[in-house]
Amino acid sequence: QQPVQSPQAVILREGEDAVINCSSSKALYSVHWYRQKHGEAPVFLMILLKGGEQKGHEKISASFNEKKQQSSLYLTASQLSYSGTYFCGTHGSGNTGKLIFGQGTTLQVKP
Amino acid sequence: EADIYQTPRYLVIGTGKKITLECSQTMGHDKMYWYQQDPGMELHLIHYSYGVNSTEKGDLSSESTVSRIRTEHFPLTLESARPSHTSQYLCASSEMTGADSPLHFGNGTRLTVT
Numbered sequence: 601q602q603p604v605q606s607p608q609a610v611i612l613r614e615g616e617d618a619v620i621n622c623s624s625s626k627a628l629y630s631v632h633w634y635r636q637k638h639g640e641a642p643v644f645l646m647i648l649l650k651g652g653e654q655k656g657h658e659k660i661s662a663s664f665n666e667k668k669q670q671s672s673l674y675l676t677a678s679q680l681s682y683s684g685t686y687f688c689g690t691h692g693s694g695n696t697g698k699l700i701f702g703q704g705t706t707l708q709v710k711p
Numbered sequence: 712e713a714d715i716y717q718t719p720r721y722l723v724i725g726t727g728k729k730i731t732l733e734c735s736q737t738m739g740h741d742k743m744y745w746y747q748q749d750p751g752m753e754l755h756l757i758h759y760s761y762g763v764n765s766t767e768k769g770d771l772s773s774e775s776t777v778s779r780i781r782t783e784h785f786p787l788t789l790e791s792a793r794p795s796h797t798s799q800y801l802c803a804s805s806e807m808t809g810a811d812s813p814l815h816f817g818n819g820t821r822l823t824v825t
Binding site: 641643649700701703 | 744746751752753754755756759767769770801811812813814815816817818819
């Protein structure tokens with residue numbers, strides 16, 4: 601079942617923070633986060649496994665709450681290069697190998 | 712850097728033609744995937760494979776078929792293209808180590824059926 605992302609779109613000024621949420625109605629084994637720029641392929645950001653861990657990459661970090669079946673992506677002090685569409689992808693608890701993506705959140709960072 | 716290649720990059724073809732979209736990876740990954748994505752929209756899984764001679768349909772019903780005769784090659788075929796097949800098709804691969812392996816995407820094939 602497809603995870604649900606919110607918000608659908610975000611417009612920021614450089615230096616502002618943003619949070620993108622991803623939730624599922626089914627138990628999750630892992631959550632992936634990818635960013636896709638216009639006309640390009642999605643690029644991997646990070647993976648979170650069940651256990652409530654938090655990961656970070658420069659000023660982009662994420663958390664995974666297994667009990668709530670949701671993950672959040674935190675973008676701190678956003679830069680123009682952060683613009684794009686962010687997708688979360690989820691593996692079900694059965695670890696079937698199928699990665700199902702949410703509908704995407706479009707982030708636009710303005711100068 | 713990921714080594715996964717898709718050809719052609721763009722394809723414009725008439726209705727009723729048979730087409731094959733090529734996808735190859737040089738990383739020795741066992742898992743491969745095909746996603747369909749309309750412009751600005753979500754990624755829909757249409758096919759995936761765990762390895763040679765293993766193929767499964769994804770969550771989005773598709774009239775396309777796939778084959779996995781070699782580890783590095785995962786072509787997608789449409790026997791009779793229709794305008795409704797117009798979309799971008801993205802191929803991806805990952806290691807067979809479970810759900811903690813990132814997907815590496817190719818640059819996609821933009822298909823237009825006239």
